[in-house]
Amino acid sequence: MNRKNFITLLSGGVAMASIQPFYDWTKGLGEEEEKMPVLFIGHGSPMNAIEDNIFSKRWQQMGKEIPTPKAVVVVSAHWLTKGTMVTAMPNPKTIHDFGGFPQALFEVQYPAPGSPELATEIQKLITNPAVELDHDWGLDHGTWSVVKHMYPNADIPVLQLSIDYYKPAAYHYELAKQLLALRKKGVLIIGSGNMVHNLRMVAWDKLNEPEYGFDWALEMNDVFKNKISNGFHKELIQYEKLHKAATLAIPTPDHYYPLLYILALQTDNDKVEFFNDKAVGGSLTMTSVKIG
Numbered sequence: 001m002n003r004k005n006f007i008t009l010l011s012g013g014v015a016m017a018s019i020q021p022f023y024d025w026t027k028g029l030g031e032e033e034e035k036m037p038v039l040f041i042g043h044g045s046p047m048n049a050i051e052d053n054i055f056s057k058r059w060q061q062m063g064k065e066i067p068t069p070k071a072v073v074v075v076s077a078h079w080l081t082k083g084t085m086v087t088a089m090p091n092p093k094t095i096h097d098f099g100g101f102p103q104a105l106f107e108v109q110y111p112a113p114g115s116p117e118l119a120t121e122i123q124k125l126i127t128n129p130a131v132e133l134d135h136d137w138g139l140d141h142g143t144w145s146v147v148k149h150m151y152p153n154a155d156i157p158v159l160q161l162s163i164d165y166y167k168p169a170a171y172h173y174e175l176a177k178q179l180l181a182l183r184k185k186g187v188l189i190i191g192s193g194n195m196v197h198n199l200r201m202v203a204w205d206k207l208n209e210p211e212y213g214f215d216w217a218l219e220m221n222d223v224f225k226n227k228i229s230n231g232f233h234k235e236l237i238q239y240e241k242l243h244k245a246a247t248l249a250i251p252t253p254d255h256y257y258p259l260l261y262i263l264a265l266q267t268d269n270d271k272v273e274f275f276n277d278k279a280v281g282g283s284l285t286m287t288s289v290k291i292g
Contacts (some may be wrong), residue, residue, distance in 0.1 A: 009230050031118070035183040037292035039068055040191040040262040041146050041206040042276060043077075045284050046098050049145035050105055055286055056149045058276050062290070063150030069188035071118050071157040073179070076142030077193035077255040079163040084126070084175065085131050085134040087160045088119035094139035110144035118187070126178045134162070142192040169237045172257050176264035183292070185264060191258030195224045196285040197250040203282035213279025216245040221277075221285045228289060229272055248283075259289070267292050 041059070048055050073086075078097055088199045092114045096106050116133075123131045139147075143160055163172065179189060206212040213221070223243050227236050237260060239253075240246050250256045264270075273290040282288060 035292055036186060036188050038189045038262045038265045040259045040289040042194045042286035042288045043142055043146050043192045044280060046105055046141045046145055047102060047143060049108055053127050059146055059149040066199040069156060070186035071237055072147060072188045072194055073159050073161055074143040075258045075261045077258055078140040079144040079160055079162045080254055082166055083132060084129055084164050085256040086119045086122050086134045087114055087135035087137055088116045089114050089135050090116055094144055095138045095140040097140045110139060110148045110154055111239040112154040114159055119159060124143050125181060129246050146192055166200045168262055173237050173260045173264045174198050175263035176261040180265055182185060186198055191257040191262040194284055195287050196221050197255035198248055198251050198283040201283040207281045211278045211284055214282045217279055217283050220245045220249040221287055225274060262291060
């Protein structure tokens with residue numbers, strides 16, 4: 001249901017049955033005693049979607065460790081827009097937004113349902129800025145390469161929230177705070193990117209060398225972990241000032257911004273746990289964070 005039709009239903013005096021799906025959804029999202037955790041996941045190569053490796057195995061384990069969510073909302077580094085959008089189609093397509101990989105990867109489909117009702121709920125929660133309902137995007141590899149391991153049956157609704165690439169880091173942090181209510185309603189929010197992500201400097205001949213990282217990448221990764229552990233969010237928002245290696249670790253902020261969405265949802269007494277804390281190819285890290 002798009003925004004125009006939804007408003008028409010509410011104002012046009014139609015039968016109650018017309019808005020029953022939305023009513024049922026919001027009623028089902030009643031607040032629970034415990035908040036869902038939030039996750040930042042270093043997703044790395046699209047090949048992790050079809051490989052049985054240490055990263056994908058940990059994603060599988062995480063899906064079993066945390067409470068089963070009513071829905072999943074992912075902020076992926078691979079959906080950059082002008083303005084903020086949320087997928088609102090009932091059946092999002094699987095997007096193969098990459099090239100040069102084996103055919104087996106292009107054949108992967110992750111047919112998880114969407115939820116127009118939850119998309120409308122998110123549109124209501126985020127009051128600044130106005131959020132648009134999107135019916136064209138789907139699930140890109142920043143989402144399905146991870147979530148397919150966590151929830152292989154594809155039976156949990158999955159939505160994406162886009163990143164307005166024209167806005168600064170602080171903007172994304174403040175926007176994300178408005179999603180806090182979803183943690184209390186059984187919705188799992190995931191930021192999918194990489195803390196250290198410099199593709200131009202990857203040592204391609206070292207990709208198969210376990211935990212190979214350049215000194216600056218390992219040092220920067222430790223800085224990130226220290227600031228996250230101690231709740232120094234303001235410093236993480238101003239990431240360019242964190243360390244002399246910051247511009248090497250984050251030459252562009254697309255893979256870093258999803259982390260800020262997750263940090264913004266941290267509350268008092270939330271525990272912080274790191275996992276998949278490994279370097280790949282010298283200039284990438286898979287370091288991931290569970291909060292809550």
